[in-house]
Amino acid sequence: VMNWLVFLVGIVFVLVVAYGAWKASTAAGDPRGLDSAKSTWSYAIFGLLIIVGFFALFTIVSGLFGFKIGFTEIFDGIFKGISELTQLAIPGSTSTNPGTVIPDPPQQIE
Numbered sequence: 001v002m003n004w005l006v007f008l009v010g011i012v013f014v015l016v017v018a019y020g021a022w023k024a025s026t027a028a029g030d031p032r033g034l035d036s037a038k039s040t041w042s043y044a045i046f047g048l049l050i051i052v053g054f055f056a057l058f059t060i061v062s063g064l065f066g067f068k069i070g071f072t073e074i075f076d077g078i079f080k081g082i083s084e085l086t087q088l089a090i091p092g093s094t095s096t097n098p099g100t101v102i103p104d105p106p107q108q109i110e
Helices: 002-025 031-064 072-087
Strands: none
Touching: 002 031
């Protein structure tokens, strides 16, 4: 379902951009017509960014809760990286295994 929604969003974006191009070509040098075409393109870009942002947020949140919806394979690398970063231990602190202390790295003598 998500694949079809992304495809539909892409088609609508292309159609709105094409409509803006048609408005610009029929403006015949009229500044108001060109401004109208520019605003159509701006609305198309802002709309696309809002939808892509919502889709990314939805995919990330659903991945955090363990759901595999949409293009989660794109974010699997991100989730894996975050998981690995949270498993790293800071020198001198306890690691993920309770009771284990990682020593500080050796100091270099100059």
